[in-house]
Amino acid sequence: MKAAKAATTAEAATTAKAATTATKAKAGTESKAAATTAKGATKAKAAPPRKAPKAESHLAMVRRARRINRELAEIYPYAHPELDFRNPFELLVATVLSAQTTDLRVNQTTPALFAAYPTPEDMAAAVPEEMEEIIRPTGFFRAKTKSLLGLSAALRDEFGGEVPGRLEDLVKLPGVGRKTANVVLGNAFGVPGITVDTHFGRLVRRWKWTDEEDPVKVEAVVAGIFPKSEWTMLSHRVVFHGRRICHARKPACGACPIAPLCPSYGEGETDPEKAGKLLKYEMGGYPGQRLSPPADYPGKPAPALGAG
Numbered sequence: 001m002k003a004a005k006a007a008t009t010a011e012a013a014t015t016a017k018a019a020t021t022a023t024k025a026k027a028g029t030e031s032k033a034a035a036t037t038a039k040g041a042t043k044a045k046a047a048p049p050r051k052a053p054k055a056e057s058h059l060a061m062v063r064r065a066r067r068i069n070r071e072l073a074e075i076y077p078y079a080h081p082e083l084d085f086r087n088p089f090e091l092l093v094a095t096v097l098s099a100q101t102t103d104l105r106v107n108q109t110t111p112a113l114f115a116a117y118p119t120p121e122d123m124a125a126a127v128p129e130e131m132e133e134i135i136r137p138t139g140f141f142r143a144k145t146k147s148l149l150g151l152s153a154a155l156r157d158e159f160g161g162e163v164p165g166r167l168e169d170l171v172k173l174p175g176v177g178r179k180t181a182n183v184v185l186g187n188a189f190g191v192p193g194i195t196v197d198t199h200f201g202r203l204v205r206r207w208k209w210t211d212e213e214d215p216v217k218v219e220a221v222v223a224g225i226f227p228k229s230e231w232t233m234l235s236h237r238v239v240f241h242g243r244r245i246c247h248a249r250k251p252a253c254g255a256c257p258i259a260p261l262c263p264s265y266g267e268g269e270t271d272p273e274k275a276g277k278l279l280k281y282e283m284g285g286y287p288g289q290r291l292s293p294p295a296d297y298p299g300k301p302a303p304a305l306g307a308g
Contacts, residue, residue: 147175
């Protein structure tokens, strides 16, 4: 009986000791965990806060924008409209056709169009179905045919068969908006204008000249940054850069000569070798968009429709 009692006492003592050890171990673990958490919290609290990028003043932005323009003038001294034309009427028609397609496709299509309809009077008298077949490669050919017939008739009836040289007259013509009017004024009449197409709008927003999306508002903002004498050539340079280097989906940041001036650097490929493979037209050693480029153009002429 005494032996059994002693055994029970010993067993109880052992159990109590084990419980005490477990309690101490748990307490030690919790204490260590708490210390670690406290240490981490102290460390996180001690980390210095990140400084927000310094806001660029309007004056600094204007200076940077004008420097970009000067740099682009050196990169593209031959910048020009990439539509083939011989007179204001051909430029007007080609610009209307350029909507939702490339200038190259327009240049490949207009030789046949102007051979068939060399004047506004000829074009106004065209059979719609026959014109549609000629301009079909440019896309949206039915709507474009309607615009060309309408503007040709307006030129014939209201302007004596001549393209007017005023913005307010041009925008009244069917299918002609401010962008088309500024293209014609700047390149056929020497009247300064800013052409806000998709390339121009994309780049000026990437360069933080404006965050406006509406082309008319973009035009107004940019017009306030540059002197009027620069408007037409600025348009050509920006569009050239957008087509050749600063592409919509994958800009060639690593091959961009004005990267140090670009607040959006890094949106595209930054590796110089990989970026170099993204360059288009003469920058990449390929033909440009004009079948009849200016004499000082460094690239090769584009092929005619169906050639190559």
